[in-house]
Amino acid sequence: MSPNIDNPAYLLTLLTGGLTNGALYALVALAIVLVYKTTSHINLAQGEMATLGAFAVFALTRHGVNVWLAIAIALVLSFAVGAGLERGLIRPLERRGIFPVILATLALFLIINAGVAIIWGTSPVAPPRPFPGGIEDKVDVIGGAPPFFVTHVSIGVLAVLVVLLLGLWLLLEKTKLGLGYRAVAANREAAEVMGIPVGRMYMFGWGIAAALGTLAAALVAETAGALDFNSMGAILIFGLAAATLGGFDSVPGAAVGGLVLGLVMAFVPGLFTVIEGDLSLVIALLVVLVVLLVRPQGLFGTKTLERV
Amino acid sequence: MAARVVLEGSRAHRLWQGSGLLLAALVVLALPLFVSDFRIGQFSLVIAYAVAVLGLNLVTGFTGQVSLGHGAFFGIGAYTTAILVTDHGWAWAATVPVAALLGLALGFIVGVPALRLHGLYLAVITLAVGVAFPVVVSQPVGIALGTGGVAGKTVQIGWDKPAWFGLDVSDRGWMFLVMAAVAGLLFWLATGLVRSRVGRAMVALRDNGTAAAISGVWPAEVKTVAFAISALYGAVGGSLYLLTTPIVSPTTVGFTITLLFITAMVLGGAATVSGAWLGGLAMVFLPYYTAEWAGQIPLLRSITDQPGLFANVIYGVVLIVFIYFVPAGLVPLLTRLRTRYLVIVPPEAAGVAVPPEAAGVAVPPEAAGVAVPAADWASSGSDTTPGAPDGGLAGPTPAIGGPLSPVGEHHPSDDPGQPARGLPSARGASQEERTR
Numbered sequence: 001m002s003p004n005i006d007n008p009a010y011l012l013t014l015l016t017g018g019l020t021n022g023a024l025y026a027l028v029a030l031a032i033v034l035v036y037k038t039t040s041h042i043n044l045a046q047g048e049m050a051t052l053g054a055f056a057v058f059a060l061t062r063h064g065v066n067v068w069l070a071i072a073i074a075l076v077l078s079f080a081v082g083a084g085l086e087r088g089l090i091r092p093l094e095r096r097g098i099f100p101v102i103l104a105t106l107a108l109f110l111i112i113n114a115g116v117a118i119i120w121g122t123s124p125v126a127p128p129r130p131f132p133g134g135i136e137d138k139v140d141v142i143g144g145a146p147p148f149f150v151t152h153v154s155i156g157v158l159a160v161l162v163v164l165l166l167g168l169w170l171l172l173e174k175t176k177l178g179l180g181y182r183a184v185a186a187n188r189e190a191a192e193v194m195g196i197p198v199g200r201m202y203m204f205g206w207g208i209a210a211a212l213g214t215l216a217a218a219l220v221a222e223t224a225g226a227l228d229f230n231s232m233g234a235i236l237i238f239g240l241a242a243a244t245l246g247g248f249d250s251v252p253g254a255a256v257g258g259l260v261l262g263l264v265m266a267f268v269p270g271l272f273t274v275i276e277g278d279l280s281l282v283i284a285l286l287v288v289l290v291v292l293l294v295r296p297q298g299l300f301g302t303k304t305l306e307r308v
Numbered sequence: 309m310a311a312r313v314v315l316e317g318s319r320a321h322r323l324w325q326g327s328g329l330l331l332a333a334l335v336v337l338a339l340p341l342f343v344s345d346f347r348i349g350q351f352s353l354v355i356a357y358a359v360a361v362l363g364l365n366l367v368t369g370f371t372g373q374v375s376l377g378h379g380a381f382f383g384i385g386a387y388t389t390a391i392l393v394t395d396h397g398w399a400w401a402a403t404v405p406v407a408a409l410l411g412l413a414l415g416f417i418v419g420v421p422a423l424r425l426h427g428l429y430l431a432v433i434t435l436a437v438g439v440a441f442p443v444v445v446s447q448p449v450g451i452a453l454g455t456g457g458v459a460g461k462t463v464q465i466g467w468d469k470p471a472w473f474g475l476d477v478s479d480r481g482w483m484f485l486v487m488a489a490v491a492g493l494l495f496w497l498a499t500g501l502v503r504s505r506v507g508r509a510m511v512a513l514r515d516n517g518t519a520a521a522i523s524g525v526w527p528a529e530v531k532t533v534a535f536a537i538s539a540l541y542g543a544v545g546g547s548l549y550l551l552t553t554p555i556v557s558p559t560t561v562g563f564t565i566t567l568l569f570i571t572a573m574v575l576g577g578a579a580t581v582s583g584a585w586l587g588g589l590a591m592v593f594l595p596y597y598t599a600e601w602a603g604q605i606p607l608l609r610s611i612t613d614q615p616g617l618f619a620n621v622i623y624g625v626v627l628i629v630f631i632y633f634v635p636a637g638l639v640p641l642l643t644r645l646r647t648r649y650l651v652i653v654p655p656e657a658a659g660v661a662v663p664p665e666a667a668g669v670a671v672p673p674e675a676a677g678v679a680v681p682a683a684d685w686a687s688s689g690s691d692t693t694p695g696a697p698d699g700g701l702a703g704p705t706p707a708i709g710g711p712l713s714p715v716g717e718h719h720p721s722d723d724p725g726q727p728a729r730g731l732p733s734a735r736g737a738s739q740e741e742r743t744r
Contacts, residue, residue: 042428044376044435093631098427099374100631103574106376107631110567111624114617122614233563237439240432248428281443285436292421292429 009148012141014270015263020154020223021238022262023161027216028232028239029246029254030168031209036248037185038198038205041090041101045108046213047236049085051229052112053078053214054127054221055120061128068130071218075211082210083203090206091199117229124228127221131156157219164212165255172251181205185249234281238265241284244291247301256299261287311647316654324650336488340481348484349552350592355487356548358588359494361572362581363541368570369578370502371534372514373422374431377438378569381411381539383561385546387445390461390556391454400465400551404490407547408540415539419532438566442558460557463550483551490548494541498581501537510534511579564620571627577637586638590626595619 028046035043043049053074060070085108093100131137131153139155142148172178183191184201192198213232220235221227242261246253264287265280297303314321340348360382367375388407392398421433444450446458455461469482477485501507509530512520521527550556572591576583595616602608602615609615634641 040428042431044431089628096635099372100635102374102376102428102431103570103627103631106567106570107624107627109624110564110571110620110627113564114620114624117614118612118617118621121612234439234443237436241436244429244432279444279447279449281436281440285433285440288433288436289421292425292433296425296429 007146009142009144009146010270012148013146014266016150016154018263018266019259020157020262021265022242022259023157024216024220024223024235024258025238025242025261026161026255026258027164027212027219028235029242029258030164030251031212031216032239032243033246033248033251033254034205034209034212036243037251038181038188039086039090039094039202041094041098042105042240042248043206043209044102044105044236045112046209046239047217047232048109048112048116049078049082049210050213050217050235051116051227051232052081053210054217054227054231055116057128057214057218058120058125058221058227067128070128071130071215074214074218078210078214079207083207085210086203086206087199091202113229120229122229124226127225127227128218129222130218131222153223157223160215160219161255164215165252168208168251177204237281238284241288243298244288245298247298249302250298250300253298253300311649311651313651313653316652321652324652336485337475340477340484341475345478345480348478348480350596352480352484352487352552353549353592354585354588355484355491356545356552356588357569357572357591358545358584359491359548360542360545361569361576361587361591362495362498362584363538363545364569364573365576365578365581365584366498366501366510366541367534367538369573369580369583370507370514371510371531373419373531373534374427375418375434375535375538376431376566376570377418377434377436377441378538378542379561379563379566380438380441381415381542382546382549382565382569383441383445383556384414384539385411385543386549386556386561387455387461387546388543389547389550390463393465393550394461394463395454400547404544404547407543411539411541411543411546412536415536415542416532418539419535422531422535423528435563439563442562445561446558456557458558460555460560462555464554465551487548487551490544494544495581495584498541502581506530506533568623571623574627574630574635574637577639577641580637580639583637583639594622594626598622 028050031046031050032042035041035046056074056077057067057070060073061067065073089104089108090101093104137152138149139152140147140149170178172182180191180196181201181204183194183196184198188198191201216235216239217227217232220231224231238261239258242257243254244257245261246255246257261284265283268283269279291298314324339351343351360378363381364375364378367373385407388410389400389403392403392406393400418434418437422430425433445455451457467479467483467486469477469479473482502510509520509525512523512525513527513530517527546556546561553560568591569587572587573583575590576586598619599615602618608618612618630637
């Protein structure tokens with residue numbers, strides 16, 4: 001047990017840190033879920049596509065574009081690339097089952113990962129900062145030692161998550177496009193019979209997911225203070241773990257799963273000092289294992305029945 | 309030219325097999341005599357990778373279980389050998405069984421979730437294992453075990469050629485020959501495995517899990533065994549790797565190498581044993597020549613100081629091209645090419661086409677009793693399994709054999725392609741296997 005166990009400032013710091021990271025995992029998990037809901041595929045290149053998007057933001061800001069404008073442009077580009085990849089690369093393989101699609105996303109992983117490293121180099125770059133990230137950019141809550149403060153970055157990341165969830169909810173629940181998307185997610189054949197353009201909904205899911213991923217990567221770079229071609233490698237695993245925890249086909253599940261995972265990964269090493277070093281990946285692995293073995297559909301997912 | 313038809317198990321077939329094996333052995337023996345030490349090092353690496361890829365073939369290609377953590381299996385073997393040799397002064401050969409056993413255990417543990425999960429969930433869990441392994445290795449937990457952390461673990465293994473060995477090869481060449489012998493043994497065992505009762509059960513499980521279970525295959529046993537054996541091959545591959553490279557580090561065993569193993573598997577042919585050789589060759593020579601080629605083109609050289617990165621792009625492109633156009637891999641393609649000149653017919657098929665007595669072979673009664681349509685062997689080599697769920701990616705029935713296969717040519721339709729036919733006669737067929 002940590003000696004700081006009864007120190008409220010310490011615990012609150014763990015809490016905000018966990019929530020900030022959790023929000024990032026939730027964004028990646030959302031991207032994974034949005035792809036999975038309609039197509040029943042997991043895009044293992046999601047993280048690499050996101051890195052590419054973050055580097056696009058970086059390249060744009062380096063040419064003097066405003067950070068927020070650059071992010072907006074990168075989001076639109078990501079949407080187009082994601083939708084295009086679904087149509088051009090994934091769709092033709094879909095009839096052939098899960099494995100060819102997994103392989104195709106792995107191939108994308110290889111190409112984008114190496115491509116980013118070739119174009120922007122293997123050493124980390126200073127990422128564009130949408131939120132002020134200096135040492136003084138924080139809100140002090142509790143003074144003393146250790147103090148408790150919330151950085152602007154944390155507030156910004158959490159605010160982005162909340163705004164995004166609200167926007168996604170509006171998009172999926174209140175628009176005709178969202179209705180079509182949900183119809184395809186609920187029952188592909190029935191949606192097709194009702195005249196919903198199923199293929200376009202797949203592309204929509206991939207596009208939104210790619211855009212979300214780009215946003216996530218930009219924020220990951222912001223919180224980490226560095227961006228390199230492997231930035232999203234571990235984050236993808238955390239996103240997958242969060243999606244598993246929340247349920248692969250549940251949008252609110254992805255958000256909750258991400259936040260819970262972030263908290264678990266902050267509090268477990270924070271309170272049990274027996275654990276040395278950064279074993280967050282192992283914790284994520286254990287979370288995935290336990291969830292899949294105890295409740296494979298996750299916290300909010302629907303249980304699938306298989307007919308034989 | 310009309311294709312020559314050879315009856316499987318006949319003297320002619322054995323002659324073909326024998327000459328193929330002899331040729332392969334001669335090539336392996338000749339390599340260290342005529343090729344520079346640098347090249348021998350490369351071919352040694354091919355052997356190490358091929359063994360690891362073979363493990364992936366067994367679990368993914370034959371059993372149909374997605375495994376995205378093969379780098380971890382490779383890593384556990386490499387690290388076991390590295391730690392035992394460097395810290396404890398073991399001989400390399402003594403570390404291999406330990407590495408193999410640890411791999412077996414890790415594979416078994418990873419295989420347990422596979423009992424309840426399949427498809428994407430299994431992909432997620434194996435992916436997590438594969439990504440977590442290099443992290444664990446570089447953390448205090450790993451360092452306490454002697455992994456050397458992020459910097460990696462250096463190993464010095466050098467052998468002198470023993471005096472009794474007559475051929476004039478270098479020490480490097482001698483190591484290559486030892487590695488080739490180990491790999492030959494492992495490939496021979498794998499060939500036996502996929503033809504055995506277990507191998508048939510593996511393929512049946514891949515093609516239709518429910519049907520296999522109804523036919524008496526116990527999925528739990530077969531899946532865990534497949535994962536364990538796959539990991540064993542991966543671990544031994546890792547041990548062999550240390551004979552070619554004096555260091556193992558977390559980046560060596562990271563997710564990238566898993567991706568390269570997967571690409572190599574698809575390239576050679578997922579549901580083949582000999583495809584692993586082609587995969588290993590690609591894993592060594594593709595990056596080598598890509599780097600060389602990229603270094604010569606000024607435009608590419610100016611973009612990056614790491615021309616090796618272009619190889620990964622090419623791997624990705626190759627993977628996509630193969631998924632789209634050659635989903636079964638190269639070996640089935642070569643087998644089909646071969647059937648234009650030489651068709652190998654299993655005895656039971658010959659029972660329909662040619663009277664066995666006329667061909668001068670004793671056909672085992674249980675094999676002759678199985679009626680197989682003549683068309684089944686006429687399409688030799690492109691014999692796709694009916695209703696393969698993967699739609700042919702791992703679909704075509706295992707075609708064992710190929711230019712470098714240690715057991716020579718083997719006809720696919722003898723293999724457990726169709727569970728309905730293969731399983732009930734599994735015992736009889738395995739007896740037949742022994743009597744051959």
